[in-house]
Amino acid sequence: MTPEPSPARRSARSHRAILDATFELAVRNGYPKLTIEAIAAAAGVGKPTIYRWWPSKGALALESINERMGTATDFPDTGDVVADLAGQIDNVVRLFNSDVGAVYRGVIAEAQGDPKVAAAVRETITEPRTRQCRARLDRAVAAGQLRADIPARLMVEQLYAPVYYRFLLGTEPLDGFDARATVERVLDGLRPRH
Amino acid sequence: MTPEPSPARRSARSHRAILDATFELAVRNGYPKLTIEAIAAAAGVGKPTIYRWWPSKGALALESINERMGTATDFPDTGDVVADLAGQIDNVVRLFNSDVGAVYRGVIAEAQGDPKVAAAVRETITEPRTRQCRARLDRAVAAGQLRADIPARLMVEQLYAPVYYRFLLGTEPLDGFDARATVERVLDGLRPRH
C-alpha cells in the first residue's frame, strides 16, 4: 500500500525533535499520559510524520530510551566476578531509578500487550545485554569462579531477575537493593554449607 | 462528595455478571482491547454501575483474576522443601500460562502506570503469597535445610523473580521452565563447591 519511505530523504531535524519530545513528555506527564498528538505538537511536527517512521508510541518511546542508555550497562572485566557483576547491577539500578527507568517501565507495560514492542525490547535491550553478560560469565566459568554445569543464560536470569522483580512489582524498594549482597547470595545459594 | 455506596444494597447479580464479563472479554480480545463500555454491554449493566464499585479497569480485572486463582498457589509442607517449592512454582507457571495469566499480565502492565492498581496487586496477590512462602521457608530454616543468615523475604525474591522475569520479559519461554532444577540451582548457588 504505502511504500516504505526512503530514509535518505528523512528530515533529521524532525527525527531528533520527535525523539526528544517523546522522552521529555513521557518523563514530565508519565508514560500513560503520553500521546502521539502531544508529541507531534511539542515536536512541531505533523502526526503522519510520526506514523511514517514508527508503528506505535511504544516503539517511539523505546527508541528514545535506547538513545539514553549510554555505557551505564557495560560489563567490565577486572577479574573479580563478584565486584564486576555487583558494579554493573548497581549501574542498572541507578538507571532504573532515573527518568530513563520511568519511561522503560512504561515501555515494558506496553510490551505486555503488544508483541512487536515486546520483541523490540528483547532485541534492543535485554538480548544484547544478556549476550554481554554471558560472555563475562563464561570467562568466570573458565577461570573456575563459577560452576561449569549451569548454562550461562540461566545464570543471567538468576542474577537480573530480582532487579526486574523489584522494578516491576515494587515488592521491595529498588533504592534499597544491595547489589553486592545479592550477587554473593546468588553465588552462594540458600542451602547451608558445612 | 459522592458518598461511598453501601455494599449492603449492592446487586449480587450485577456484581457477578460484571466480573464474569470482564474476565471473558479480557481473555477473548486481549487485555488492551478490554473496555469498560464493552464490559457493561456484555454484563447487561450500565457503565455508572461499574464506576460506582471499581475505580478502573485495572481494579476490575484484578478482582476478576483473584477470584480465579483458587488453591493453585498454596504452599504445601511435606518436609521436603525442594519438592514443596518446586511443586508450588510449577503450579504458578501453569497458572501464568493459563487465561488467568494472560489477564494478570495485563493487570501488571496497568500497574506500571497506576499506583493504586500496583498497590492492589501487591496487597491481594504478591504479599499474601510472599507471607505464606516466608512461613514455609522459616520452617525450612528451623529444620536446618536453609541458611539462617538470609532474610526469608530475600529468599522469596530469589525463588520467584525468575518466574516473573520470564513471564513479563519473555526472554525465555515459560513453558520450558524447569522448576525443580531452578530451585536446586537457587539453593545451591552458582559458585562451585568443593
Add this chain to the structure above:
Amino acid sequence: MTPEPSPARRSARSHRAILDATFELAVRNGYPKLTIEAIAAAAGVGKPTIYRWWPSKGALALESINERMGTATDFPDTGDVVADLAGQIDNVVRLFNSDVGAVYRGVIAEAQGDPKVAAAVRETITEPRTRQCRARLDRAVAAGQLRADIPARLMVEQLYAPVYYRFLLGTEPLDGFDARATVERVLDGLRPRH
C-alpha cells in the same frame, strides 16, 4: 399498574419542601440546570416521591410559580379601561422581570415540546387570566369604550401578545415596555385618523 396515590396520606411537609426547592433551585441555577435529582436532594426527599405526585419537572416548576403569582395579575375595574389595562400589564411586566418570570420562561420552553405542560400552562395561567381580561373588556364594550364588533378573545391577544413577544423573543427589552403607550396604540390603531 401503579395505583393513583391517595392524596390523603400525602406528606404536607414533603410537598412544601419539594415546591420550595424547585423554585429556589430554578432561580439559583437557571431552569435548564434544574434537575429532579437536585430537587430531591435539596428537599430531603426521595426521587420516587416526586415522580409519584408530578409527571415532569415542567409540571413541578409550573406549580411552584403558580403559587407565587399572587394577586399581581388581577384585573381592576375603575371604569377607566386604559388605566386599568395599562396598570395590569405593568404588573405582568414586573412579574416577568422577577424570579417568577425567569422560571416561567423555562416552563414555556418546556411546554414547546411537552403537550401536557403546554396544556397545563394554558389551563392554569393563560386561560384564567384571559377569562378575567375578557370580562373586563366586555364591560368596556358595554360602556361603549371599545368596539363591539371584535371578539374579546382577539382583543386580549392583541393586548398581551406584545408583552409575551418581548418576553420570549427578546427583540426589545421588557424593562422599556411602556404599557400605557402600548395600550393607547392598540386601542387607536396604526392607521392615521382624520
Add this chain to the structure above:
Amino acid sequence: MTPEPSPARRSARSHRAILDATFELAVRNGYPKLTIEAIAAAAGVGKPTIYRWWPSKGALALESINERMGTATDFPDTGDVVADLAGQIDNVVRLFNSDVGAVYRGVIAEAQGDPKVAAAVRETITEPRTRQCRARLDRAVAAGQLRADIPARLMVEQLYAPVYYRFLLGTEPLDGFDARATVERVLDGLRPRH
C-alpha cells in the same frame, strides 16, 4: 485554547449531511428527542466533527431551519399595505405550521435558556425580517397609509406578536389565524370610531 478551525478545509459533504440529518431527525422524532449522537450517526460523521463547527444542538437546528426558510417571508410591495402585510403574515403562518415551524419552536425553546442561541435567533431570523418589515412600513407611512407618530419597530411588534403568541402559547390554533382581519384590526385599533 482550541483554535478556531479553518473553514477552508471543511468537508462540504459532512456539512450538508449534518444539517440534513439534523432537520430530518428533529422533524421525525421531535426537537426534544434530537441528540447530537443520533445526528452524528445518521450523518455518518463523528461527534467531534459536529462539535468542531457548532457549539450546541440549538445552533445546529437554527442553521438547518435558516436554510429552509427560503423566500416565504419576503415583504412584497404592491402599494396596498394591508394586502402586502396580510399576505406576508399568511406565508409566515404557513411556515410555522410546516416542519420548519416545528423545529423553530424547539429552537425558540432552547433560546429561553441559552443566551447564545437567543442572540443567534435574533440575528438570523427576527432582526433581518424586522428590518425588512420596517422598510415596508416606512414606505407606507410616507404614503400616508400609516400614522407617522409611531416608530416602525413598535408597529412590527404589534403586527407579528399575535402570530408568535399563538405559535408559542397555543392559546388559539394557528390554522384559524385570519391574517387579513388581524391586520385590519391592528390598523384600525380597538376603540370605536365615530
Add this chain to the structure above:
DNA sequence: TTCTAATCGAGACGGTACGTCAAGTCTTGCC
C-alpha cells in the same frame, strides 16, 4: 541549476472510548 517527487506541517475527518450526569424505575427498610 532546474525540475520534480517525496516529505513535510498542519489539521479535518470518521471513529471509539472515556468518565459523568441525570432520567425514570426498582427495591429495601424505617416509621
Add this chain to the structure above:
DNA sequence: GGCAAGACTTGACGTACCGTCTCGATTAGAA
C-alpha cells in the same frame, strides 16, 4: 403502607486521541 434512601439500567453528554486522509509548501536528489 407511604416514604427516605439510594442502587439500578439506560442513554446522552462533551472530550481526548486514535490512525487515516487530504492539502499546499518546502526541499533535496536526479536530470
